[in-house]
Amino acid sequence: MNQLDALKQFTTVVADTGDFKQLAQFQPQDATTNPSLILKAVQKPEYAPLLKDTVAAWRGRALDEVMDRLLVRFGCEILGTIPGRVSTEVDARLSFDTSATVSRAERIIELYQAEGLHIDRVLIKVAATWEGIEAARRLEARGIHTNLTLLFSMAQAIACGQAKVQLISPFVGRIYDWHKKHAGAAWDEAARAGANDPGVQSVTQIYNYYKHFGIATEVMGASFRNVGQITALAGCDLLTIAPDLLAQLAQTEAPLVRALDANAARKMEIAAVQYDEAGFRYALNEDAMATEKLAEGIRAFAVDAIQLEKLILAA
Template sequence: MNQLEQLKQHTTVVADTGNFLQLAQFAPRDATTNPSLILKAVQQPEYAPLLGEVVRAYPGLSMDEVVDRVLVRFGLEILKFVPGRVSTEVDARLSFDRDATLARARRLMALYEAAGVGRDRVLIKIAATWEGIQAAAELEREGIHCNLTLLFAFCQAVACGESGITLISPFVGRIYDWFKKSAGAAWVEADNAGANDPGVKSVARIYRHFKQHGLQTEVMGASFRNVGQIQALAGCDLLTISPDLLAQLQSLSAPLPRALSAAGIDSPRVQFNEAAFRYALNEDAMATEKLAEGIRLFAADAVKLEALIEAQR
């Protein structure tokens, strides 16, 4: 049994890609997308015609409406290959606008429902800003399930868990990147690998806190740089993994035991109002920087996607 098959015994495996033609070989339960992944996909020859087809079908719509239809079209294709859910992301440029996030999320869900897809098969991805979390909490009350992304800080995770969000995606690799860059020449890879990886430690802390306090929000580790990070989080509720790393796991046959459990934890329950949340996030330099950077990068790729669409109008 290869390590991907072993991992599936401990954790729900999710494919992190817009490349839906790759999905069958890995048999994930769910799939996640983001603006960068969709941009990457539509620039490949096998997916470019799909973009053109959507653009030509809706010549009179505004740019943001066409973008949403492109995102949903990819989501619909992905759902043909996975039995579970697809995550589709709200424009990152709305990350600090609660009302605009609500409007876009409702529109995305309406497009899925118009195509015959139920709410149980879609997660709306929203950046885990204070405004994003408040919007997601409202959507959850309406029966629209959410995946809070760009999550780097413990306060972000707790705010989501206490708000009844369906799922969170704490980023492992980007946390690792920040600490490695910050340490510079003092970084020793062997001392920061596996369970000692700073990104792994962040997800493990969140997972254990949620389990101790009965928070029902699913924890899905994301943004991996190597298979060691994945192996160290075997047992997490879900892990969303790129096709390259899924293929690496398929090629490995060594035993892969459950690494993450809720045993032996003692984490006091905490809650955050807006002021406490903003202060806690501000105190975490890594999370503050990576959240801001992540929003900028996703926003930049959204602009590039719009340029590709405009070129085909």
């Protein structure tokens, strides 16, 4: 049995791509997209007609609406090839505006429903800022499920659990990147691999906290740099994996064992934490890595959203 099939025994495998023509070979349950992945896909020749058709159909509408319609078009194509859910992201430039995030999310859901898709097959991706988490709390109360992204800290995870969000996406690779960069010449790759990888440690801590306290929010490790980070999180609720790493797993026959275990987590001694807004902001501020990576992630997604808008205007 290859490692991809072995991983599927413990964990729901999710494809991290906008390139829906690649999906079938890996048979993922779910798929995730973001502005960067959609931007990458629409620049490929095979997706150019999809961009042109969407823009032509809605020319004259507000740019943000055409953008949402393009994201939903990709989402619908993806849902045609997978059995589960697709994650579609709210514009990162709204990351500090709760009401605007709620409105944009509701429109995205309405666009999917207009295509005949059930609300439960879509997760609205929102950055895990305080405002984003509050928007997700309101959306969940209305039956719209959310995926809280750009998540780098325990404080973000705990606040998301309190808000009863459907799913969180802690970013393994970007946590690893930060620690590696800050260690500089002192970084020891072998010593910080597998279970000792700082990104793996972060997701493991969040997973154990959620399972210990019976928090229903799903944990989906994201943003992987290597296969070792993935195999060290076998047993996590879900893992969203880029096609190149899915291919590596499918080509590897090495044995794979469960690394995370909900039953073991329930027996651990873990202190409960609660956050109000001030406490959350202070805890996030105390975490230099999470503060920097959250801000950097929002900026990068915003840049790619602007690039996507330029392609829409040029189509």
